[in-house]
Amino acid sequence: MITAQSGPEGIEQALVEQPDTVLLDVHMPGMDGFETCRRLKADERTRPIPVVMVTAVRTDAPSRIKGLELGADAFLSKPIDEQELVSQLKVALRIKTAEDALRAERDSLETLVQRRTAELRKSEERSRLILRSAMDGFWRLDRQGRMLEVNDSYCRMSGYTRPELLAMSISDVEAVETPAETAAHLRKLMEQTEDRFESRHRCKDGTVFDVEVSVQYRECEEEQIAVFLRDITERKRAENALRESEATVRNRLKAILEPEGDIGTLNLADVVDLQALQTMMEDFYRLSRIGSAILDVSGRVLVAVGWQDICTKFHRVHPETAKNCQESDLTLAEGVLAGTFKAYRCKNHMWDVVTPIKVKGKHLGSIYLGQFFFADEIPDYELFRRQARQHGFDETKYLAALDRVPRWSRETVDAVMAFYAKLAGMISSLSYGTVKLSRDLAERKRVEAALRESEQKYRKLTESMKDVVWTLDTETMYFTYVSPSVADLCGYSPEEILSEPVDAPLTADAIDDLKTLIRQRSADYLANREGREDYYTDEVELPCKDGSRVWTEGITRYVLNEETGHVELHGVTRDITERKRAEAEKQKLEEQLRQALKMESVGRLAGGVAHDFNNMLGVILGYTDMALDHVDPAQPLFAALQEIRKASERSADLTRQLLTFARKQTIAPKVIDLNETVDGMLKLLRRLIGEDIDLVWKPGRNLGPVKVDPSQVHQLLANLCVNARDAIPGVGKLTIETDAAAFDEAWCATHTGFVPGEYVLLAVSDNGCGMDQETLGHLFEPFFTTKGVGKGTGLGLATVYGMVQQNNGFINVDSEPSQGTTFKVYLPRHAAQTASLSETAPGRSAERGDETILLVEDEPAILKMATMMLERLGYAVVGARTPGEAVRLAEAHAGGIHLLVTDVVMPDMNGRDLAEHLLSMYPNLKCLFMSGYTADIIAHQGVLAARVQFIQKPFSLTDLAAKVRQALGDEQRKE
Numbered sequence: 008m009i010t011a012q013s014g015p016e017g018i019e020q021a022l023v024e025q026p027d028t029v030l031l032d033v034h035m036p037g038m039d040g041f042e043t044c045r046r047l048k049a050d051e052r053t054r055p056i057p058v059v060m061v062t063a064v065r066t067d068a069p070s071r072i073k074g075l076e077l078g079a080d081a082f083l084s085k086p087i088d089e090q091e092l093v094s095q096l097k098v099a100l101r102i103k104t105a106e107d108a109l110r111a112e113r114d115s116l117e118t119l120v121q122r123r124t125a126e127l128r129k130s131e132e133r134s135r136l137i138l139r140s141a142m143d144g145f146w147r148l149d150r151q152g153r154m155l156e157v158n159d160s161y162c163r164m165s166g167y168t169r170p171e172l173l174a175m176s177i178s179d180v181e182a183v184e185t186p187a188e189t190a191a192h193l194r195k196l197m198e199q200t201e202d203r204f205e206s207r208h209r210c211k212d213g214t215v216f217d218v219e220v221s222v223q224y225r226e227c228e229e230e231q232i233a234v235f236l237r238d239i240t241e242r243k244r245a246e247n248a249l250r251e252s253e254a255t256v257r258n259r260l261k262a263i264l265e266p267e268g269d270i271g272t273l274n275l276a277d278v279v280d281l282q283a284l285q286t287m288m289e290d291f292y293r294l295s296r297i298g299s300a301i302l303d304v305s306g307r308v309l310v311a312v313g314w315q316d317i318c319t320k321f322h323r324v325h326p327e328t329a330k331n332c333q334e335s336d337l338t339l340a341e342g343v344l345a346g347t348f349k350a351y352r353c354k355n356h357m358w359d360v361v362t363p364i365k366v367k368g369k370h371l372g373s374i375y376l377g378q379f380f381f382a383d384e385i386p387d388y389e390l391f392r393r394q395a396r397q398h399g400f401d402e403t404k405y406l407a408a409l410d411r412v413p414r415w416s417r418e419t420v421d422a423v424m425a426f427y428a429k430l431a432g433m434i435s436s437l438s439y440g441t442v443k444l445s446r447d448l449a450e451r452k453r454v455e456a457a458l459r460e461s462e463q464k465y466r467k468l469t470e471s472m473k474d475v476v477w478t479l480d481t482e483t484m485y486f487t488y489v490s491p492s493v494a495d496l497c498g499y500s501p502e503e504i505l506s507e508p509v510d511a512p513l514t515a516d517a518i519d520d521l522k523t524l525i526r527q528r529s530a531d532y533l534a535n536r537e538g539r540e541d542y543y544t545d546e547v548e549l550p551c552k553d554g555s556r557v558w559t560e561g562i563t564r565y566v567l568n569e570e571t572g573h574v575e576l577h578g579v580t581r582d583i584t585e586r587k588r589a590e591a592e593k594q595k596l597e598e599q600l601r602q603a604l605k606m607e608s609v610g611r612l613a614g615g616v617a618h619d620f621n622n623m624l625g626v627i628l629g630y631t632d633m634a635l636d637h638v639d640p641a642q643p644l645f646a647a648l649q650e651i652r653k654a655s656e657r658s659a660d661l662t663r664q665l666l667t668f669a670r671k672q673t674i675a676p677k678v679i680d681l682n683e684t685v686d687g688m689l690k691l692l693r694r695l696i697g698e699d700i701d702l703v704w705k706p707g708r709n710l711g712p713v714k715v716d717p718s719q720v721h722q723l724l725a726n727l728c729v730n731a732r733d734a735i736p737g738v739g740k741l742t743i744e745t746d747a748a749a750f751d752e753a754w755c756a757t758h759t760g761f762v763p764g765e766y767v768l769l770a771v772s773d774n775g776c777g778m779d780q781e782t783l784g785h786l787f788e789p790f791f792t793t794k795g796v797g798k799g800t801g802l803g804l805a806t807v808y809g810m811v812q813q814n815n816g817f818i819n820v821d822s823e824p825s826q827g828t829t830f831k832v833y834l835p836r837h838a839a840q841t842a843s844l845s846e847t848a849p850g851r852s853a854e855r856g857d858e859t860i861l862l863v864e865d866e867p868a869i870l871k872m873a874t875m876m877l878e879r880l881g882y883a884v885v886g887a888r889t890p891g892e893a894v895r896l897a898e899a900h901a902g903g904i905h906l907l908v909t910d911v912v913m914p915d916m917n918g919r920d921l922a923e924h925l926l927s928m929y930p931n932l933k934c935l936f937m938s939g940y941t942a943d944i945i946a947h948q949g950v951l952a953a954r955v956q957f958i959q960k961p962f963s964l965t966d967l968a969a970k971v972r973q974a975l976g977d978e979q980r981k982e
Contacts (some may be wrong), residue, residue: 014038018046021053028099031079033062033070041077048078055106057099059092061085105705113746124754144218144236152177152193155231164218164238166211182207182215196232200224203542203562205239217243221544221562275303275364275371279434281310288312297413297423298377304370306333315378317408322355322378325398331355336375343373346432348424353378356390357412360420362428366435374427382414477504479576481525481565484508487575496559496582498552529574532565541565546583558587620658621939622866625961628655629872632964633879659961676714676814678837681745681767682706684720695725696732696741705744710767714837719810726807727771727830734775734828742772748833761817766833774827783820807832854972855881858905862886863893863921864937865913869960873908876964877971890916890924897925904929906975911938935974937962 009024011017014035021029029047033040040060047053060074063085071082080102081095144161146154157172165172165180177193178186183206196202201223207215219237281301288299289312298313322328331354343349348362357378364372380386386409395405415423476490485508489501510518528543543563548556563578631652638645686706693702724743731741746768755761778786787808807830811818815835822828860882864870870886877884885900887893890913897904907925909918916924922934939960956974958966 014040014043014046017043018050018053021047021056022050025053026056027103028096029056029058030096031058031060033060033074034064041073044074044077044079054078055103055110057081057103059083059095059099061087109705120754124756142237144238146232146234146236148177148232148234150193150197150232152189161236164210164216164236165208171211180208182209193232196222197224197226200226201544203544208236216240274305275301275366276309278366278371279309284434285310285312295423297415299427300375300377301364301372302336302375303372304337306337309372313377315408315412317357317405317412318378321398321400321405321408325400328355328398335359336361336373345435346428348428350420356387356394360424362424362431364431364434374431376420376424376427379413379415379420381420382416386412474579474581476579477577479509479578480568480571480573481529481576482571482573484510484522496580497549497557525576529565532574533567536565536567546587557582558584619939621960622869624655624659626868626872628652628659628961628963629869629876631655633872633875636879636964655961676716678712678714679717679720681710681713681720681769681834684717685724685743685745685769688721688724692724692728692743696728699738700732700735701740703740703742705742707744707746707768710745710747711765711836713767713834715814715834719814723807723810723832724769724771726804730804731771731773731775731828734773734777736776740774742770744768744770744772746770747836762815765836766816767836769832769834770829771832772827772829777824777826777828778822779824783822786820787818854968856972856975857881857883858975859883859885859900859902860906860908860971861893861897861900861904861925863888863890863907863909863913863918865889865910869910873967876967877908879964880968880971882971889913890918890921893921894924897928904932906933906935906971908935908937908971911936933974935970 009020009026011020015038017029017031020026031040031043035043040062044058044060047056047058057080058078059081060079061083062070066084074082080099083092083095142160144164145156145158146161147156149155153176154172157169159169162169162172167175167180177189178184181189184192192202201221203219203221205217205219208218209215216238217240219239221235221237223233225231225233284301288301288310292298292313296313298315299310300308300312300314301310302308318332323332335351335353335355336359343361343363345363345365348360350358350360353359355378358380359378360376361373363370364374388406388409391406391409392402394400395402472490473492473495475493475496476488477486477493478488479486486505489504491501493504494500510521532541541564543561545561545563546558547561548558551557559580560583561578561580563576566575566577567573568575631648635645635648635652638648685704689702689704696702728741728743735741748766748768750761750763750766752763755763787804808818811832811834816833818833819831820828821831860877862870862873862877862884864873864886865888867888870888874884874886885896885904887896890909893909904925907922909921911918913921918936918938922932922936926932933956935956935958937958937960956970958970962970
């Protein structure tokens with residue numbers, strides 16, 4: 008117990024000690040109890056503490072009201088009854104405990120909502136960033152192939168800007184297919200829903216590039232196509248270069264290993280061992296002193312032995328004489344048959360003899376004897392002197408070299424050349440595998456080293472990828488390779504993956520399905536693998552090491568391993584978990600949109616039916632009222648007429664529910680205090696739900712006013728409470744509470760149907776049987792009910808939904824089977840002051856008058872009935888079936904017209920336009936509009952405009968009499 012002697016001291020103690028309850032005397036020196044209470048409730052730190060005021064002096068009602076209005080939770084008079092004091096303190100403590108729990112729960116929920124909102128926003132931003140920054144190109148197309156969205160990567164690939172591409176279609180960039188073929192391809196895609204293929208696209212500068220295209224089509228309301236495009240120009244160029252290189256190597260190997268093979272582009276140096284030939288020819292020279300040379304067809308010297316000084320020091324040194332040598336060598340060998348030889352005098356005036364080397368019929372080179380003179384001829388020294396002087400040679404040295412040129416008999420030349428011809432034939436017949444074995448081994452080592460280097464390069468490239476690259480032996484069902492990025496994907500190391508078969512984590516059924524799929528695709532690959540490169544795209548949910556699961560997309564192809572004879576599965580797998588989450592969120596939003604459209608369609612139908620039905624009910628109800636006035640209550644007919652009236656009124660209530668659901672019920676909103684309105688209904692609601700259900704009312708504080716038709720609040724609460732009553736099988740509890748709520752832009756961005764702003768919450772909770780998700784999905788649909796036949800129309804919650812929507816609010820439902828249900832209605836908080844609700848209800852006796860009324864109604868039965876009702880009330884009635892007729896009658900009428908009673912929806916001219924037209928003739932004319940629904944002519948979305956008098960069809964004689972008097976006597980009616 009903490010005590011204080013004055014108000015300021017008590018406030019200071021409350022701030023420090025935070026007591027559970029404050030017991031406050033009204034009469035105190037300095038600062039009285041009222042001011043102390045006001046200050047305690049004004050401070051956020053002490054506002055939740057319950058205050059019980061006590062007094063022996065100011066016990067009058069105004070003092071009690073003042074204390075309660077300042078925030079006191081109870082007001083007791085001295086002397087205080089001990090039991091009453093204890094009870095009041097217990098009540099105050101219970102209220103504080105409940106409010107603290109509610110506040111804590113609300114704070115927890117707000118924290119949870121903010122965290123989930125941040126997570127969703129982060130996920131959305133991540134997906135958008137991935138799409139924009141992806142290395143692959145992306146399109147979003149409509150069914151005609153027009154581009155609706157492109158990313159930066161494809162702009163870079165094609166050279167076009169985004170606005171240029173968004174004005175184009177596939178055919179504008181497609182370089183392979185014709186427009187007709189593209190259209191056919193699109194139709195086939197929409198049947199198959201996905202496809203993967205290669206094509207070529209045209210850049211802005213006219214060049215083309217190769218692309219790998221992955222397409223997905225999802226049949227939804229938008230019916231759009233998602234396309235991912237990868238630039239594979241470099242890959243294609245590398246593949247082409249590799250094929251050309253492989254062809255060259257294959258030709259060489261064929262020439263090397265197969266003596267009968269085609270040597271293709273090989274030259275002489277590729278098929279002979281030049282070092283061995285050089286050694287052999289040198290040995291022959293030492294024995295015979297006869298020189299030789301081997302040249303290829305381009306004139307390149309491959310082997311040279313015993314060349315004369317006149318060649319090496321003069322003729323092949325000077326540019327002109329060297330040119331003479333080369334031209335003579337190339338010209339000489341033309342047309343010489345294999346196995347024969349030919350002698351000729353070169354352009355430097357000496358003899359030479361040649362025999363060709365032909366491998367597989369192709370001329371690759373020749374063997375030359377070298378410069379000489381025949382023994383039976385004398386050289387022309389004067390010719391050589393002139394040649395020396397012409398080319399600037401040292402004549403003495405040149406002639407000395409000339410004297411050293413060998414002189415052979417013709418027989419010797421023939422014998423040597425016969426040997427060389429046989430040598431050429433031997434070279435031609437030897438395969439590269441026997442002539443050049445040592446070089447082949449060296450080349451093989453070089454190739455192996457290059458392959459190791461290439462393998463290391465591609466392994467590094469593979470291991471640096473975020474996507475997982477893998478190969479699988481379809482016979483053993485073991486992975487043969489997995490890139491290290493698998494650890495980031497699912498937590499397993501490559502060694503763990505390689506140590507177990509692929510089906511280890513799967514169930515028996517899943518294993519059978521996987522093996523069946525792989526067998527089918529392997530068989531299809533083996534049967535059709537020539538010229539085909541089929542790729543498969545599969546989405547699979549994989550288990551992770553930590554127990555979680557991750558969605559992946561795998562792109563695979565089947566390849567035959569020539570060494571093992573097994574079909575291998577090569578694949579690249581990437582994490583698409585975020586994409587799947589985004590797709591699920593998109594599907595959820597689409598479902599919400601479809602539901603909203605369905606509700607809107609049913610609402611329009613309901614509104615149209617209710618309008619026509621109201622006209623018929625108006626006739627029945629009106630004539631019944633007039634008939635009741637002429638029948639003695641003691642007669643049996645009077646009771647029958649009353650039953651007709653009751654049935655008509657019940658039918659009218661049903662049509663009002665339909666109109667409310669369709670948001671076409673005409674309402675007259677007022678600025679009200681929701682707590683006062685609910686408080687005034689508690690007695691009625693307790694009678695409605697019965698004695699077995701405890702009704703708990705928890706009004707919130709500082710709610711602020713709302714602008715709503717009070718009758719709609721009554722109907723909304725009645726419907727929700729009846730619904731709760733029916734959900735409670737026996738004894739139960741129903742709680743009604745109010746509170747303030749606010750939503751910002753960020754929160755509303757992730758909650759469909761919510762609008763940022765400040766709201767007043769009206770919540771109705773029960774501890775009944777609750778509902779499952781299937782029931783919640785249809786809860787607000789008209790005519791949907793879980794009650795038995797004859798126990799519900801299915802319009803109660805649909806009506807609630809229509810009311811909330813008509814007042815720019817929204818409604819949430821939380822429910823679980825056996826856990827009860829909570830309906831939360833959010834109505835916009837209004838800035839204006841609340842209006843008085845103390846209007847006196849119109850009396851039930853029909854008020855009479857003697858004014859002149861112009862009645863306009865296009866339905867003959869209602870026109871006739873309303874005329875009779877108004878005349879019975881004493882009014883002079885001028886009736887018209889059309890607006891045009893009404894104008895003519897008004898112009899011709901001799902006296903004044905005091906009131907226009909007109910239908911709103913009529914052919915040619917609506918009621919509002921008719922009223923404006925007649926006001927030019929009768930400036931003081933009053934107007935009363937009547938309709939089954941207003942069609943937004945005198946109201947916006949069913950809300951009446953200011954100073955507009957309106958009566959809802961169907962109406963009774965009493966209702967009409969009251970509305971006519973109100974319209975005639977209301978000079979300055981305001982909202």
